Amino acid sequence: MKAGKRGVAIVGTGLIARFHAQAVKASEKVELVAAVDIAKDRVEKFAAEFGCRAFSDLDAALAGGDVGLVTVATPSGAHDEAVLAAARHRVPVLVEKPLTITSERCERLIAACRETGTPLGGILQTRFSEDFLKAKRVIDSGELGRITFAKAEVPWWREDSYYAGSWHGTWAMDGGGALINQAIHLVDWLVALMPPVEEVKAFCATLAHPMETEDTAAAVIRFRGGALGSIYATTASFPGSGKRLEIHGTKGTYTWDDQKTGVSRPDQLEYAGHLACIEAFVDSLEGGKPYPIDGEEAKRTIDLITAIYKEAGSERR
Ligand SMILES: NC(=O)c1ccc[n+]([C@@H]2O[C@H](COP(=O)([O-])OP(=O)(O)OC[C@H]3O[C@@H](n4cnc5c(N)ncnc54)[C@H](O)[C@@H]3O)[C@@H](O)[C@H]2O)c1
Known part of the structure; x- marks a missing residue:
């Protein structure tokens, strides 16, 4: 060495x-x-x-x-x-x-x-990307006024072959489906940008793939201080489109999307x-x-994901 x-x-x-x-x-x-x-x-x-x-x-x-x-x-x-x-x-x-x-x-x-x-x-x-740091600067500056709503969407598509015979989409090795695997980075942004989560309501469903966990998750959130939010995470939206974040406030709205169209591929x-x-x-x-x-900070994102699965009644070990 x-x-x-x-x-x-x-x-x-x-x-x-x-x-x-x-x-x-x-x-x-x-x-x-x-x-x-x-x-x-x-x-x-x-x-x-x-x-x-x-x-x-x-x-x-x-x-x-x-x-x-x-x-x-x-x-x-x-x-x-x-x-x-x-x-x-x-x-x-x-x-x-x-x-x-x-x-x-x-x-x-x-x-x-x-x-x-x-x-x-x-x-x-x-979290190290210029896009995240910019969103954080805008929100922390207060220029959006009182934050009223935060929305995170990951409308992706995966072929059945991604799941077949793989650890993907299993409870034991993936810990869930579209939410924990594909949407985690944007869920992490919500956790990092917004006040702590106080309450969650959620549904998860397996609609388009023969898999054990969800390929579609929808959650609404109440953050400390009163702002509301939502998460839409899926691998069942053909052909897939870009990730999108919206932060709405009384003086402005911040929107970001990753400008991607079509199928997102992990090897890219x-x-x-x-x-x-x-x-x-x-x-x-x-x-x-x-x-x-x-460790504590990484856990905060899993806390929200765990709360969503629990609230949706999803089967976890
Ligand atoms: N940061 C990102 O954007 C990003 C993107 C893709 C995957 N990931 C994460 O990376 C991890 C791996 O994903 P991947 O797509 O590379 O998976 P993969 O299936 O391509 O590779 C996993 C490797 O781990 C090996 N392995 C399995 N069990 C093991 C064990 N007990 N000890 C040692 N090796 C073992 C397998 O043989 C395989 O070679 C997952 O946690 C996934 O969520 C992160």
Whole structure:
């Protein structure tokens, strides 16, 4: 490992792990030293491509002593075991969205990290985007007057093949469907931009895909201070259109949409957001300002998602 660079282990070597690896490669602060996956062929191929060692088990990767940061990119329901292993080894850990799949499980991870003094952060990379920061500036400035309504819409489409034989859309590994997987970034914006949520009413339905969890979720929210809001999250809106946020107030309305049309594809992401998360987290470890999405902050988004599923009567383990 090069002097001055922090060694990184990536757990899970599927789709999003490639963006972790590209971000690590682009950063002067970190270097990829290990990749971990239960799928032997996949992890070996990944390690050969990105130039690091391959492991089938995170404990073994951490025993080497050269890992100073773990990033977690396993299916959402498998995040816990990686975070708990990192906490056992007291190695800082940055976890893909969602931190884990229920509020209760988030609490367990936060407690394990707190007890061992292990820094814990969430990857919700769109919080670092100029679009989010602009929305926050506008809302915090007060120029919209009294905020009366906030609306988040993610009207996407996924083919059946996305769900068939996959962990996607399962309670055990995805923790839900369109809401927790596809809509989480915009739900996270609502949580970050609006006052705390006081009450939720919601419906979830499975309308267009043979899947265990919802492909359509609708929720209305009452925020502290009285403003209302709504969330529409779906993978059943063909051909799909852009994410949209509206914040309405007595002196103005802020609207944002991601200008996308047609089917949204997860492999069309860019690594810049992940680079921002990794560098901000590393800075916080090295005496810089606190990482803005620590375990507690990442949990707030899961708290709202958990409340919506509970209110909709959705079956969760
Ligand atoms: N930040 C984003 O915008 C974004 C986008 C896509 C996915 N994600 C998140 O990233 C995570 C992974 O999603 P993905 O699309 O890359 O999934 P994927 O199925 O492509 O890859 C998951 C990998 O984890 C491996 N794995 C499964 N269980 C494991 C375990 N117990 N230990 C080690 N490896 C294990 C699998 O073999 C697979 O290689 C999910 O939590 C998802 O929500 C985030």
